[in-house]
Amino acid sequence: MNKPSQAKVLLSRVARRKVKTNQRLLEVARQLFSEKGIYWAKVEDITEAADLGKGTFYKYFDSKETIIRVLLEEGLGELLLRTEQAVKDASSDAKVLAAVIGARVDFFLAYPDYLFIFHQIRGLMQLQVDAAKGLREVYDNHLRRLAQLIRPAMGSGGVADVRDLASAIAAYTSGLLTYHVLFEGHEAVKRRRDYFVRVLERSLRSLLKTGNGSRNLA
Template sequence: MNVTDKNTLWPMGRAQRRASKTRTKLLDAALVVFSEVGVDAASIERITDKADVGKGTFYRHFADKHQLLQALIEDALEKLNARIADDTGMSQSLEGLLERLFDEHVEFFSRHMEQYILLFQGRMLIKLGRDADGAIEAPYLRYLDTLEKQIRPFVPAGIESFKMRRLSCAIAGFVFGFFSFGIIGMSREEMVDSIRPLRKAFVDSMARFLAKDNKQEPQ
């Protein structure tokens, strides 16, 4: 079977396949190293040793560690976005939608814990002002946009954009926050069981927030 680059419909030649394979090795190695020692402690040398390639090879694919981190975050959030946007069950209520969104996050993060650790670190770098060009933040904003698109059919018409963003941030914060302590010593089954009563309380709280907003008189 011919390998095809995701940015083109033309089959890849031998050199392109080799380059793509090397790039994947670097990404896989960096994901492991970032999750093991953190972004700051992860040196390019450590990543190339893990990938079993030379530093020169690294710089043929990435300008620096920041660009590599950006590529990993984009890939992880693209996969998560695809899951939460695929509403094949056609949620019939806000409660049903939120339950589905939680299920998708729990399933994704519990099966891809290294990606969760990476995304958590990325959020911290943004909060600490370590993303001067906004390259790391951009995929997170697209992720929040995807959440808002899912929520939109279940909120009052004309709701302010800042409230929509608050809702999407609340969902993201709830899931990321839960996993931040759940990964310390819980098994996947324990995390699923532990989050169930918490997410019910969250769903009820969000439903009350929207119901209250819907009853407010137009200004």
């Protein structure tokens, strides 16, 4: 078997170093955005906490807005993976809604940083509509896939109803958890995990019965 050339070994090391640096910047940014807020945390704060030069940041991300979008894509991507698995594991269509809610609650309890970052990004999309266009596209793609996953729980509901329910699931879950984590603390909310899943499922099933969409909740 031929040994890898020195150039290939060096390239492999460089590639690994780049991946490691990219991940380090994302991890630090996620923590700082959660602690200080996406409005107040600066690129300088990220590079200082990561022990990297400011120029290094711009080799990986064009701006603070770019790293916010990447974090949003990564977070929502992981959330969808967990949701997809929960739907596969659901024993019947009637269990899909509870499975989806449970997956979202578990995600935010496992990654509380994302709970606060997503909350801030939704505010950013309202305050800076033009600048946040890319973020809105990421959210729209997420809701479109979530709507596909919850379709079995809708019965005879139409496409618009499915999208409304997906939006309501996203809003209700993160909104309720954000409030309680802020005022009760993360550990207290973790201990009441099943309670929050039941409350959310009951609220969303009431929404299904009345036929009110999330457009009325905005």
